[in-house]
Amino acid sequence: MNRRDWLSRALATAGVLTLAACQRAEQAGQRLLVSAEELTRRAQRLIIPREALAPEYDISEISDDFRANGSINPAAADYVALRDAGFADYRLEIGGLVERPLSLSLAELRARPSRTQITKHDCVEGWTSIGQWSGAKLADLLDEAGLKPEAKYIVFYCFDALTQTETGPRYYESIDLIDAYHPQTILAYDMNGETLPVPHGAPLRLRVERQLGYKHAKYIRRIEAVESFDHIAGGKGGYWPDRGYEWYAGI
Template structure:
């Protein structure tokens, strides 16, 4: 049976906000019962409300602004890790990434192991976009890579998959011992047409300071979501399956998990 979608009325928006407010109260009470602080619960609840509000108001496939080649920044700051010290990464780098394999597994029907040549054989997308860093600086760069959606469809997501986790080679301590960087996004952002795994930057092979051999570009979120040095992509059903409690290296340390712009 098919039906016609109706535009949302002011009354339905008010009802949604009322339900959201009630949900915040329930979550806060539940948090107190678990011993979580009220401020932490309110922060998490407000973040969820922000994400849902943005998704309600902005179409799922709305594109981030794209720019002209003449607008590309002369310098793109390679912040965070710029040269991972992990021995497995160093070995790959020393070999020109010839032995690199991207693993895609977790809640998928067909796990994948792909070389850089394999990735370059898939349809490519090039986009010139602005990187917004939480530190306050911006830069415009050109990125070329394979759409994440293409690879996830090839792997075949299982129905219970809800999040995509990016496991990285780098530790921000620049040592072997530090916790490795990771990030995650939901399926809305994973399937967005501008969400790509970039292997080229500004018309050249992606350099080590900016994330070689492969980095994420999820253009509707802030810079700390753009995971570099990706070694594995995992489909999961909850944050419990992730390396940390809040779904990302920086979210685990107090940043918002959803960094939409």
């Protein structure tokens, strides 16, 4: 083998080894992030009381401009039809691992016990805004439906696709039962004293105040109680977790 051939093969081998090392480092980094996420979740669960409230603010502190993030006007035909009819035919379906599946209109949701809170929205992009939210308490709805013993998570399926198309993968998110039963976890139908506007998730959005913004699913279509995420989309428990974000986004 001449010197040039030897050098070419040596460089190629070094490149393969470097690539393999980078892949191992990336995999190790991903495992570290997953373990760090689990550590964060466990630490917060250990240190912070389960019903500790996120800070609430005075009405004078509501942000003048609360940014509408992500989807702002879903293109799905079923959503467009409901929106154009003023959501008169909208019904929230609650099913999965429950004893008594529910199908509730907005009027029926508004008739359930409600909560109003003024809280800060923390976006993973780095911005924050303060808004007032009113809605049905998720814990009461889950009790009404009657969770089965094997239920561990609550999954929220949404009308919107972040691609703003008819065919893109629809948004979904999930929380565990601790956050589902937190007193500030509500299904909001009002924002700042008025009916929830379309850019902010009409007719119904999740407010889970001890979590980052991408957990606050908008345009909720149905809710399902599940034992695991294995059979759902990418198996990570949410649209963004399926794409590498942390599933537990506690703050």
